[in-house]
Amino acid sequence: DAHEGLKAAITRVVGATWQRCRVHFMRNVLAHAGRSGRRVVSAFIATAFAQDDAEAARQQWRRVADQLRPKVPKLAALMDAAEPDVLAY
Template sequence: RVHFMRNVLAHAGKSGRRVVSAFIATAFAQETPEAASAQWRAVADQIRPKVPKLAVIMDDAEEDVLAYMTFPKEHRSKLHSTNPIERLNGEIKRRTEVVGTIVRLVGAILLEQNDEWAVQRARYMTLETISQMSDDPLISLPAVAR
């Protein structure tokens, strides 16, 4: 419902958004799926002369947008809203931002440590001493590492 309204209002134009929103809301206010569907079609027919593209969008979307009406009335407010999924997505984003920050911090520390190891030859194993362990004459150290 929420995303449909956003899409529809983009086609309604600035001056017609409130009217279109109010018209469509009358369909959402109905008690039964049959009444909602009848009101939906009546709204689409009212809009059709002025904004035919919007009426076609409503015709195509009726079944999907009003699908929540087939559930018991107690469940409808939870089904037509995107709040639960948006809350979940927000939690995931918030937590992954923290993890991302930690990953970047650890990466920076490892990069810094790598730079220190490359510069402080006496403290750690050097590439020159490790290369002596290989019997393969084709293995050679890159010029940058020496």
């Protein structure tokens, strides 16, 4: 669902940002979390989705990424790159 042509067309024609599917994003993230860390990582990321507004969601997203960065840097980097698309409103 991240086809670059579709993303460009949505921006040009509709004038909206593209929102990445949370389910597909979580599948990508959990592949980096390891079997034993999946529940914790999933719960951490879910806290960003539970925020009341976009700014609070972005701030929580960054806090979660920063907490994960020392132990799982690839996962944090994935969160950094995906933030605008996953948190699009």
